[in-house]
Each structure stands twice: as structure tokens, then as C-alpha cells.
Amino acid sequence: MVPAAANLLAPLIRKLSGADRLSQAEQQAIQSLPAKVRIVEAQQTILSGGEASTSCCIVLDGWTCAFQWLRNGGRPILAINVPGDAPDLQSLHLPAPDFSMVALTRATLAFVPHAELHKLTAAFPTLAAALWREALITAAIHRAWMAGLSRRDARGRLAHLFCELYLRLSAFDRANGYAIPMPLRQTDLADALGLTSVHVNRTLRELRSEGLISLHSRRLEIHAWDRLCAVAEFDPQYLHLKASGRNAA
Amino acid sequence: MVPAAANLLAPLIRKLSGADRLSQAEQQAIQSLPAKVRIVEAQQTILSGGEASTSCCIVLDGWTCAFQWLRNGGRPILAINVPGDAPDLQSLHLPAPDFSMVALTRATLAFVPHAELHKLTAAFPTLAAALWREALITAAIHRAWMAGLSRRDARGRLAHLFCELYLRLSAFDRANGYAIPMPLRQTDLADALGLTSVHVNRTLRELRSEGLISLHSRRLEIHAWDRLCAVAEFDPQYLHLKASGRNAA
């Protein structure tokens, strides 16, 4: 645990500015939240399903994901979190999470006690609304994933995930031209998309051979954004990004 | 449109009492919300994706569902709403919905203007928290559906949906012993579960022949709750019902 530094929660401020610009006082209030910083290694557990927590987690750097264990051995990945995300906002109002979380890369996390967040939302209704809004966007992303799992084939699902992650990372300047880090292994992609790693592998080969993407050494490059969007039937509206850099086909 | 009657929003009060019992003042505040009541026929559109609305909808009676249209012809159903649900709480903080809504049965809906709800949440932080909580539960249900679409077979998905709907209806006294109405046609079930209606049909036959359920004339009866839960790997915790009547296997 490291004491909170000055500009520590800047990613959160940036995220919450998605709706309206925040006032100085509001930004100040966030900055002075007593956050504990923790750096976790890849594969390390951040949160265990069913166990109540007393603080909310904010991803400052690195990637994490939420998943459930099924008795049949499945381990569906339910969400992927990148810098700026607050993956367990639900713990503010629900007793125990219905999912677990692990780090996909080495990650820097800030933990803010629920009590402090409750004080914050009581004092600043705008911030309460902004946090609520984040939770609603999470649900919208869930719906987009459901639609894919339900009615898209493997190509469409992969393409859609890549489009989504590219825009979400762009919004936080984590993209490099059309390239982004891709810490998910093929088994992780499979668990996120309801496929097997073998089929993910074959489908990736297909996307590569069509010149849509390249993916190696944990780095994804999108070679044909428009065509990829078309394959994915991607419409970025559900992400509710402010200036959604490049739009869909 | 019918003017709001006295006990009109009782289902909402009951729902929001899920966390803590509401005070008299809070209940009173909800009751005096200026709600417009609308009765819609089955199959009628309630909300169109992409079109902003100025009020939130509360289901007082009947069933509705949320879905998206995909260009490939798919129409994934993303949520099923029963009495007590507030299906488009997201419109309070997000400009345009990412889904459409139709009535699955003739339904009675209350529409409360956003402005009134904002006044309410400003005046009663407990109610703001309760509404926020509802949105979080919606997301938890989304995650349960994702897990199913991702890693359960047709049998498991059907069984899981039936278990979920049974408990959600029980919580509002809409169950009759182990029987509930089931307005979803087989094509609707297919769209909700990521299957085809043909396969839903065959899988239903299987569940019937095992003596788990019977389903005809829009009425579902569960003959073996424990075995059905086992098939579904059902754990009701994610629903966050107060006295979740009967628990999982």
C-alpha cells in the first residue's frame, strides 16, 4: 500500500467528466479522497466472488477482468477493465459481488473506502450522478456483449471486442495509432466470447489473413478499422464516450 | 393516459424496499410522484432504441422485454421485465437507450418524468441509493445471462431462465405454487437464450420428458424445483431478493 499522491485519481476524474465537465470543487473532492494504491501482478486475484468488501477499486493502470466460475468448469469472463474503470462500483450498494476479479497484467489499483465515497456522493450530487452513470454504462456494455454471445458468430464477436477495446483505450490515450496492447491470451478471449481457445485461434487466423488485424506479442494492430467495424456490426454509441474518436461504419 | 391513483406505485415501493425498509416520508414521496399510467397491448412498442425519452417507465403489471436489432436479422432479447421492474432507469443519466422495448403481454406501465425523479433523489438520498441499487441488480442479471450464453448448453440456459423468472415473480406474489405465467413464445425464448426456436422446442421436450417442467397455454409449471436448479446450476444470490423464497440446490 502506497499513500495517495497528488494527481493519483486523475483517471477517475477524467472518466467522470464523460457527462459534464466537473467543477473545481468536485475535482478537488475526488483528489482528496483517501485512496490506497496497490500494485498487483498479472494473474493475481483482486476480488473474490461472494466476499464483501469495504472499498471500491479503481483501475489506474493495467487491465483486469471479472469472471465467474461455473461448476462445469467454465469460467466466463464478464467484463474487461482498463485504466479509468471502476469495476466494482456495485459493492457500494450490494452486499457481495457476484463475480471475481483478477489482474490481466501488472496493474495499479486505487482502493477508496465505501464510507468515503458515500460521503462524497452525499456532498456532491453531480458526482453521485456521474458514478451512477458509470454503472449504467457498464450495464450497456454488458448488453452489447450479450447481443454478441447470443447472435454473432466467432468472427463477429472477436471483431466487436477488438473495436470496443480499441475505443475504450483510445479514450484514455492508451492506443498507439491503431495499435493497442492485448494482454488477453487466446484462452481469455475464448472465455470472454463464449468460444474455445482452439476456435479463437482459427478465427484469429482468418481475421489476420483477411488483412483486418495483426496480433502477436500481446499487441493488437487494426489494419482496416472500417472493415473491422463492418464485420463486427459495431456501433460505438453504447460506450457513451465523449469524443468517440473514430466512428463506426 | 390515466391519472395516477392512490396506491399506484406500490410495486415500486415494494421493489425499493429490497435494501432497507423505506420510511413513511419516503413512501409518501414515491406515492405522490406524478405518474402517467399507460396500458399497452402485447407486441406493442414501448421504447425505441436510440430515441431519447423524458420519463422512466415502471412495470406495474404484465411483462415486457428489451432487445436490439442486429443487421444479420438477429433480435437478441437482453432483459425480461416483470411487475415491479423499472426497465429504463438508465434514461435518467444516459441520453439515448441502447435497446428497444416491447410488451410481451398486455401491460400496465407507469411513466414518471425524469425531472420528478431527479427531484426525488435530491430530496431523499436513501431513495437515490435504492434506485441506483436497482440498476446494479439489473447489471448483475445481465452478468448471469452472459455466463449462461457463454458457457451453458441449451438445457442449462432454459432451466436457468425458468428458475430466475420463477423467483422474480414469486417476490411479487405472481407465482401460483410452482406455476408462473410464461408469455414468451418459443421464438422469444430462443432470442433470449441465443438459440433457435427449433432447438428450444426440442430442449423443452427434453425437460418435459424428464419430468422437470410442463409448459403449455402460456403457463409454466415447475415439477422438480431442486432438480431444475441443479440442471441450471442456479444460485439465486445475484437477484438480491429479500427473502428469496426457496433457495438453490
Next chain:
DNA sequence: CGTGACGTTGAAGAGCGTCAAGAAAAGTGG
């Protein structure tokens, strides 16, 4: 007694899963 919506069933086929094995990368310790 038609007519449309919904349910049921069969046959054939596609997409994806399973199993298995080998190749390439990526850590580990000397």
C-alpha cells in the same frame, strides 16, 4: 371453415468443440 400464429418434427449440414500432438514463445535457474 378458412387463415394466420405458434408448435412440432425430420433430415441434412455448418459451426464450433474435443482430443491430441507438435511448434513457438516465454519464463527459470544455472
Next chain:
DNA sequence: CCACTTTTCTTGACGCTCTTCAACGTCACG
């Protein structure tokens, strides 16, 4: 820097779940 191990990726062969297509049955309703 090199063996060594472990993880991840890749590929093939085969099979199963679920889809597709199409026909027929059934019930409600005007």
C-alpha cells in the same frame, strides 16, 4: 548465454450440438 521447463499458440482429425430448411399439426379466431 544456454539448457530446461512451462505456458501459449498452432494445426489436424473427428464428432457433437445446434442450425437450417421445410413440411405438417394444432389451436384460436373472425
